[in-house]
Amino acid sequence: DGGITQSPKYLFRKEGQNVTLSCEQNLNHDAMYWYRQDPGQGLRLIYYSQIVNDFQKGDIAEGYSVSREKKESFPLTVTSAQKNPTAFYLCASSIGLALSYNEQFFGPGTRLTVL
Amino acid sequence: AQSVTQLGSHVSVSEGALVLLRCNYSSSVPPYLFWYVQYPNQGLQLLLKYTSAATLVKGINGFEAEFKKSETSFHLTKPSAHMSDAAEYFCAVGYNNAGNMLTFGGGTRLMVKP
Numbered sequence: 001d002g003g004i005t006q007s008p009k010y011l012f013r014k015e016g017q018n019v020t021l022s023c024e025q026n027l028n029h030d031a032m033y034w035y036r037q038d039p040g041q042g043l044r045l046i047y048y049s050q051i052v053n054d055f056q057k058g059d060i061a062e063g064y065s066v067s068r069e070k071k072e073s074f075p076l077t078v079t080s081a082q083k084n085p086t087a088f089y090l091c092a093s094s095i096g097l098a099l100s101y102n103e104q105f106f107g108p109g110t111r112l113t114v115l
Numbered sequence: 116a117q118s119v120t121q122l123g124s125h126v127s128v129s130e131g132a133l134v135l136l137r138c139n140y141s142s143s144v145p146p147y148l149f150w151y152v153q154y155p156n157q158g159l160q161l162l163l164k165y166t167s168a169a170t171l172v173k174g175i176n177g178f179e180a181e182f183k184k185s186e187t188s189f190h191l192t193k194p195s196a197h198m199s200d201a202a203e204y205f206c207a208v209g210y211n212n213a214g215n216m217l218t219f220g221g222g223t224r225l226m227v228k229p
Contacts, residue, residue, distance in 0.1 A: 004158070040124060042205060042219035043159075058216075090158055103149075104217060106158035 002027045004107035006091050011112045013078070013085065021076045021110045023091035030096045032074040033104065036060060037088040046089075049074055050096070078112060086114045117142050119208050121220035129228045134178075134193040136223045138206035141187065148189040149207040149217065150180055159205060165189060176200070201227045 004025045013019045025032065031050045035043040045058030049068040063082025068074055074093075078085045091107040122137040140146055147166050151159040163174025170182045180191045189206060206220040 006158075009156075040221055042119075042221045044219075045216065048216070088156075092159075103161050103164065106151075106160070108158045109156065111156070 006107040016080045023074045025093045029093035031094045033092040034076045035090045119220035125224045127226040128196045134196045136191040138189045140208045147209040151205045153203045196227045
């Protein structure tokens with residue numbers, strides 16, 4: 001089955017720690033995205049990547065970092081610089097970046113809680 | 116910058132009643148419009164999308180939406196609500212001059228009463 005997997009499903013972090021959220025897709029999609037979801041605020045774009053070894057900041061990139069060493073993988077690191085990291089994080093992918101009508105497919109999400 | 120407004124963060128309907136979830140966008144150029152559904156602690160699933168073809172778009176699970184350019188709206192409807200429709204619904208807008216970046220509305224939580 002093709003799809004997007006995210007791990008772990010739940011993650012707890014102590015203040016001051018960096019944590020990395022995994023996102024893997026086997027859809028052969030070029031573009032991948034990371035969103036943050038907070039109650040009542042919809043989804044906000046953190047980072048996106050349209051091709052291997054390239055990525056761009058989204059609307060709320062501060063305190064986050066990403067890498068795109070392989071087409072199928074786009075891990076997100078939440079650093080200690082992120083002041084309010086407790087949220088639900090969603091990874092998505094699409095065929096490409098160029099055309100806006102390309103559907104974005106979403107993973108099941110990771111819920112991060114800072115203790 | 117484009118924006119999406121979903122009127123009503125919570126909507127409650129009785130089982131069998133009409134479902135109407137509102138979405139308005141701000142834009143001076145033709146948009147692409149999407150409705151996604153999210154069940155608790157899950158990712159988003161595409162319900163339907165408008166890509167400048169027919170203005171009335173039919174999606175999965177009996178949902179449909181109509182693009183009204185004059186009203187800058189893309190409201191989601193379903194004639195008869197089912198208990199399994201209880202979820203959060205997100206409207207999103209994209210534009211060709213913004214690549215495949217989507218702007219999401221704040222979401223509407225649909226509750227279905229028996």
